[in-house]
């Protein structure tokens with residue numbers, strides 16, 4: 202299979218067997234990681250100047266800034282998230298039979314679903330008449346990291362689209378600890394909830410616009426500190442070696458942007474014929490057709506977390522995520538040699554915000570924060 206990866210980042214949305222022929226990414230620091238991970242692939246910088254050549258498949262997690270809850274929410278009309286349409290054009294130029302795409306779950310909700318209706322419309326018009334989507338969490342794939350993203354497989358080959366909805370073999374993942382001793386939380390929050398997460402990390406995010414690295418914090422035994430760059434690489438399922446020598450700030454940014462490796466592989470491997478044997482999912486429920494969905498946008502639709510847009514109708518795919526399959530093994534991933542502590546400023550700032558907001562914080566974490574503030578102040 203010949204493939205082209207767009208918006209490659211550090212390569213989370215890549216198949217397990219073959220590397221993409223071309224990797225297209227603007228960020229030079231990402232290029233360093235990509236060239237270490239995929240030495241065979243050709244690197245290109247800007248999607249706007251790419252001449253793709255012939256390819257069977259296009260992969261791409263296109264920029265989410267205009268779609269995410271935290272952003273300005275211009276949607277696909279925004280300069281960055283509008284690059285989705287460039288991805289579709291490249292697929293047409295390459296004469297590809299499939300596109301595999303990724304973005305934040307807010308894509309399904311923004312503007313009462315109009316942006317996602319536009320995505321389906323553009324893909325359908327480009328000739329990809331079988332389109333499935335599915336919201337997946339990295340915790341379903343043995344990683345103690347709450348990271349929900351929506352994945353799309355749009356294809357001329359129905360079996361390729363259906364394969365995205367195949368069962369996830371969670372028995373392969375050693376991920377569940379019933380009484381975890383480590384928890385993650387947002388130390389920069391406090392005015393809103395800190396997202397205390399027993400046994401896993403809350404979602405890694407890209408640093409603020411001031412590019413101050415702010416990964417979540419981890420709390421275990423008597424320790425409270427930020428996740429180290431190495432730990433964030435593990436939380437996303439990447440190997441450590443390609444990131445050697447990079448600044449912490451760059452690694453935090455890359456991990457905040459990336460698709461978790463086992464999730465990206467599960468999704469892209471939908472194009473592997475070995476994964477296409479299950480056929481069309483049986484339990485699809487038709488979403489009542491609104492002409493406006495496809496003919497005369499906008500159409501307000503409450504899109505389900507997973508579904509299938511077929512030539513004749515659009516269906517919901519009921520995809521319950523069982524708690525028992527969600528990973529809570531954060532303690533296995535912790536670097537015990539890291540003796541750092543949350544700074545006095547960070548600890549006191551968080552305590553102050555918690556006091557003001559009245560948001561909840563487990564007692565033992567509150568003690569640890571008070572200790573961190575006092576102990577560091579004495580030094």
Ligand SMILES: C[S@@+](CC[C@H](N)C(=O)[O-])C[C@H]1O[C@@H](n2cnc3c(N)ncnc32)[C@H](O)[C@@H]1O
Nearest residue numbers: 208209210211212213226227247248262459460
């Ligand atoms: C959401 S991230 C994708 C992350 C990637 N899926 C991964 O696993 O690391 C979007 C990426 O698109 C890149 N990007 C933005 N505009 C671009 C452009 N015009 N051409 C190529 N890459 C671009 C950004 O630098 C960023 O790394």
